[in-house]
Amino acid sequence: MSLSRIFKRLVSTNTIFSSSLPKLTGKQLKSLTTTELLIKLGFIRQPHAGITHWLPLGLATLENLEEVIKQRLSEGQVLETSLSSLSHSSLWHKTKRWQNDELYKLNEDFCLAATAEEEITELVKVYADTYKKLPVLIYQMERKYRDERRPRGGLLRGREFIMNDAYSFDVDKEGALASFNKMNKIYFQIFSDMRVPFVKANADSGTIGGDLSYEWHFISDKGEDTLYTCDNCQVTGNVEKVKPFIDENADAVDKAAVTYALTTDNDLVAFYYPEGRHLNTKFFDAEDIVELNTKITDQEKVLEIFESENPDGLKNIVRVVDLAVKPRTEMPDMPVPFSKSRMSTFEGIGLTEAQEGDLCSNCGGKGHLHASKGIEVGHTFYLGKKYSIPLEATFADKDGEKQNYEMGCYGIGVSRLLGAIAEVLRDEKGLRWPAIIAPLQVSIVMSPAFEGDHQKVQSLIDLLTKAGIRVEEDSSDLSLGMKLNRSKLLGIPLQIIIGKAFPKLEIEVRGKLFGKKGYEVIESKRSDWGIETEKRHGVVKHLVDIEHADETIKLLLQDL
Structure with a gap:
């Protein structure tokens, strides 16, 4: 026995875990x-x-x-x-x-x-x-x-x-x-x-x-x-890392909002930024000015702690002012006692997260953020x-x-x-696995009307298996329609129906199409292999002779 054949995982839809699937309406499935x-x-x-x-x-x-x-x-x-x-x-x-x-x-x-x-x-x-x-x-x-x-x-x-x-x-x-x-x-x-x-x-x-x-x-x-x-520059960033571009010559914003924070020494930090924008203190952390106490964010609690430790107004207050906040901007009053000699101000720091349509700071405002x-x-x-x-x-x-x-x-x-x-990738019919990770890639379903050569069907299964394709013939007692619906619910990319048209097989495409390489080859072979294709109720079906079924299936899976 070759090493490659010592172990092969049993994968089947007919086990105690999946043989009896629930009957779900489209509405139930969507919910x-x-x-x-x-x-x-x-x-x-x-x-x-x-x-x-x-x-x-x-x-x-x-x-x-x-x-x-x-x-x-x-x-x-x-x-x-x-x-x-x-x-x-x-x-x-x-x-x-x-x-x-x-x-x-x-x-x-x-x-x-x-x-x-x-x-x-x-x-x-x-x-x-x-x-x-x-x-x-x-x-x-x-x-x-x-x-x-x-x-x-x-x-x-x-x-x-x-x-x-x-x-x-x-x-x-x-x-x-x-x-x-x-x-x-x-x-x-x-x-x-x-x-x-x-x-x-x-x-x-x-x-x-x-x-x-x-x-x-x-x-x-x-x-x-x-x-x-x-x-413009096509650069993508998490909102936590993306700063809007602010033109230094732009007019000042009308009004500033303020958020208070404590340092690890319980000094007060006041962040001033344009009203209507969202503050991101991580942008301030990168400046390495003071270390913030990130465990206390409730504004009333922050001010209460600061005031309790600052009865004489001699503790430090650090004012941090966003780029867009300028001398003509209306500023909030300081709500706690303070001494100007204990107050320091840092200006020109971008403090707010980007919003839809902002200019991009990565390319100097040449593009817009989406x-x-x-x-x-x-x-x-x-x-x-x-x-x-x-x-x-x-x-x-x-x-x-x-x-x-x-x-x-x-x-x-x-x-x-x-x-x-x-x-x-899921849709209104169930799961849709990419072929590369699908538990099974092909479901073969026999119609009760099939009266052809079973040995030819087994030879097709052997060819597909030898090519590394994960295939299962559904031999359960379910009806043809229920077998097909189960295969589609489970997200298996291809269903092969073998019925009265044999030796022609019907291949239904369940998987999502991601490429056209395999399809282009199929198009070039359509007349030689006698392939017929139709799309009915949104489902693409290929009718192909069993002699060319394995090649057609391989090509279809390339794109799914």
Whole structure:
């Protein structure tokens, strides 16, 4: 027995989990969330919020997705590892992340890993002790755990999830940025394989750290994130990173709004910005003027605390004024006692988020910004030495001197990605998986009117299977119509109906068309192969002789 035939996962629609699907009207189907749909169709089960059991069809889809990611990483010479889900607190204390509220802490010594920067750095420093062993690019595909207070969106935000996390280690910043760019190219290939419209967006690095990061988003009205794209330079950014372009010579805004915050020393910070705009204090954080206390945001509470510690008006007040606020702008009164000698003012800082139609700051106001919604499915970070310094992760350079690694980290929430694909591509008939990850790619359904050669049908199944196509003949007791409806509900890209027209087969296209390469070949062979095509009630059907069915099916799947 060849190695390739030792194991083949059993994938079937006829199991206890999916053989008896609910009868859903179009209205009922539309009312279901994607998570509810995946549960009803036997892909997953969620016994509690944020916890997922993977059933056979869901597991097959998930593993197909994982294989696409692994293939692209392998082509990029990224090494695969598998780390323990348990991580020791000593490493997290060194990076000052042990106090993270989302960590599942088992006791004072161990937590369930939510991410692996600490552990992977500790691992690599044992082996990559000299510049001659760098760069290192390494990844794993493992379950991760996060103590989400309010898990929501089904697979989109869970307490346990499948994560593909990768890490790069380099001798210097130039090398680290080269690895960062390489991984972003690999991500571009991975998301292109998914056949779903996506964008790469400039992003805030959050708690992971670093000063350069990109988010990868599926464009969808159902997304939680707001993205802005410039119609001139085509650069996209998360709303948290996009500043509007403000012409320094423009007229002053009529009236300013104010938001108050405390520093970690309980001094007062007053932010002044155009009324009607949304303040983003992260833009101020980047200026590194003072450190804000982000835990207290209630305006009455902020002022109450400041006043209680400032009875004589001698504590510091920092005024931060947006670019668009100028001397002629009407300003709010200061609501607390103050001394001018204890007041400092910083002007000319962009403080507000972009809005639809704003000028783009990236290209100097040449273009306008346009909003869209996105579902985040990946994130890439250039980390610098954020982790290698506290973890004392070093290597010997050419001169024998110890240097800290320059690092990057890269993450795709694989289970989240599967949920996002289902969310974006589903329609009024059910799921619509891209052929590359579909649990099955072809359903073969026999009509009761079929009186042809069964051996020829089996030969077709063998040819398709040998070509790596995931195919199932539905041998259940369901009626022809119910078999077809089940296959379409489950999102299987192609249905083949074998009936009284045999040796002609009818191929129904359920999958979403993403390309035309296969279709163009079919067009060129239409007369030679005797292919007839029609579109009825929005469904494309191809009538083809069984002798050319395998070639036609392969070509159709290329585009789905």
